[in-house]
Amino acid sequence: MRASPDTWTRVCNALIAADPTVFSLPRRGGHRARRLARLAAASGIAGPGLPLAELVARVDDLAVAGPISAVGHLRLPADRRPLIAAHGPSLDASLPAIQRARDRIWLVAPFRTALVLAARGVVPDVTVLADRGHVPYAVTAAAWADATPAVRERLARASTLVIEPLAPRNLQTAFARVAIFDPGLGVLPPAHRLPFWGYALVPAFALPVALGAREVAIVGIDLAAATGPARKTWAGAPVRLDGRMATLLALLEELAAVVHAVDLSATALRKRGFVHRPPEFLTTPPLAHRHRRAPAAGAARVARMAAVARARIAAQLPVIDRLHGHAREALALLETPDAALDSAARARLAALVHEALATWPRNRSVRMALDLTQPTFLPAVWQAGAPTLAHLRASPAALRRTARLIFGDLADVTADCRRAVEPAPLLRGLEAELGSRDAGLDEPRQVA
Numbered sequence: 001m002r003a004s005p006d007t008w009t010r011v012c013n014a015l016i017a018a019d020p021t022v023f024s025l026p027r028r029g030g031h032r033a034r035r036l037a038r039l040a041a042a043s044g045i046a047g048p049g050l051p052l053a054e055l056v057a058r059v060d061d062l063a064v065a066g067p068i069s070a071v072g073h074l075r076l077p078a079d080r081r082p083l084i085a086a087h088g089p090s091l092d093a094s095l096p097a098i099q100r101a102r103d104r105i106w107l108v109a110p111f112r113t114a115l116v117l118a119a120r121g122v123v124p125d126v127t128v129l130a131d132r133g134h135v136p137y138a139v140t141a142a143a144w145a146d147a148t149p150a151v152r153e154r155l156a157r158a159s160t161l162v163i164e165p166l167a168p169r170n171l172q173t174a175f176a177r178v179a180i181f182d183p184g185l186g187v188l189p190p191a192h193r194l195p196f197w198g199y200a201l202v203p204a205f206a207l208p209v210a211l212g213a214r215e216v217a218i219v220g221i222d223l224a225a226a227t228g229p230a231r232k233t234w235a236g237a238p239v240r241l242d243g244r245m246a247t248l249l250a251l252l253e254e255l256a257a258v259v260h261a262v263d264l265s266a267t268a269l270r271k272r273g274f275v276h277r278p279p280e281f282l283t284t285p286p287l288a289h290r291h292r293r294a295p296a297a298g299a300a301r302v303a304r305m306a307a308v309a310r311a312r313i314a315a316q317l318p319v320i321d322r323l324h325g326h327a328r329e330a331l332a333l334l335e336t337p338d339a340a341l342d343s344a345a346r347a348r349l350a351a352l353v354h355e356a357l358a359t360w361p362r363n364r365s366v367r368m369a370l371d372l373t374q375p376t377f378l379p380a381v382w383q384a385g386a387p388t389l390a391h392l393r394a395s396p397a398a399l400r401r402t403a404r405l406i407f408g409d410l411a412d413v414t415a416d417c418r419r420a421v422e423p424a425p426l427l428r429g430l431e432a433e434l435g436s437r438d439a440g441l442d443e444p445r446q447v448a
Contacts, residue, residue, distance in 0.1 A: 007258050012206065015197070015202075015206075015254065015255075017036075018036030019195060019196060021196060021198045036254070053313065069178060070181070070191075071181040072192040074126070074162075076212055080104060080106040081215060081282065083217045083219060083264075084108050084204050084205050084208075084216060086221045087113040087116045088220040088265070089220075089267070090222050093265075094279040095120060095122070098122060098282065101282035101283050102122065104282060104286075105217075105282055106126075107126070108204045110200035111128065111144075111171070111200065112139075114159060126160050126162055127155065129161055129167045129171055130200045131167075159177075160179060161177065161179070164183050165182065181193065182194070184196070185308075185309070194206045201252070202252075214289060215261075215287040216262070218264065218265075219264040220268075221263070222268040222269060223241060224240060224267075225240050225242035225244075228242055228243045234268060234276035249271060253271055261274040264278070264279045310420060310421050313372055313421050316369045316372055317417070319365050319366060319369040320372070321414070323370075323373075323410060324411060324418065326356065328411055331404075333345055333348065333352075338396055341396075346396065346399070349400075349403055350399055353399060353403050356378065357382065357406075373410075373416075373417055375410045377405045381405065
């Protein structure tokens, strides 16, 4: 199977529908969707890790820049072969060939790999900033801070930064060109959507396919480890699959079904749907890209993204407000010193904690609201197991500690959602103008 527009659309939609890192999406029928749903369940990815209210805040922040670029407006040069790079051990052996063929390839790399390449004098055409939550983004920010000023300046000037909507603003401001993709949040038209699953390499590989490539090469995606299931490299040597990368491997194999996929790393793990070629393959002419109609320009600006996010929060607002009321009541009880807390107040606090830990996990509407608010500590306490009501009543210290842990955080994130549904003054006029129209984006502009 090769990347006809219909084939790519079906595969892309199936990957997005099963993505466990985005907010509640319907699971469609079909064998691919069912297989991907099983893969998502086995992946260990718990959820997006960032509240939807944070998307609204970041979109409001971007609104001052005017119309935002989107990935559907990027252009894939007809005479260049897409090459997706990761900084696995095999990258070093291929780097000389990449340097020799630099003017024949369209190089795409995740953010940290792009820093490695830029430090070696090879600047990617596209740098992908897409991580799974606060902690990976903090690691990426540290790598950016540790890079030399010359490397940062070289990368920011020459590479287009492709971001997902929740990417931190502080890593975007240095780049001269920024384009955004929608990983399935439904905030951009279909032409600008790419699968994500919390792995930057997935949208990196999908981007040239979405732009019309019939052939995509990869390098440095080794996926090998000291322990794990036994596999073989392209050279035939025994190797172990890194268990943390099993989901990424399956996603790359899904994407390889719609293009001619080439792996240039002989020491990398074999991948279904790929073929191996030596790095010198980069000097050969690429397959012709398929013709792709450019997305239509229209009135959908940054404000539309905020409007969609606000609408999703507003739909769950009655439940979010109820959760906020529980949290505020619990925090008010916690402000009373333990010695002054009578038995009725202590019993009420224990009941609030027990309801949050024992009843809410089974309530679908509550779970949907928590998918949007993304509290940090409540899901962690759920995983640890809910204490019994008798235990909470018998241990005042444990009761107060648990209540403060879950309700302090919950009060903050639910209050953020309440504030997020009120449009910023700058956006009210634009949102009223847009209404519910589903148009394309304006032509790309630089986002400083």
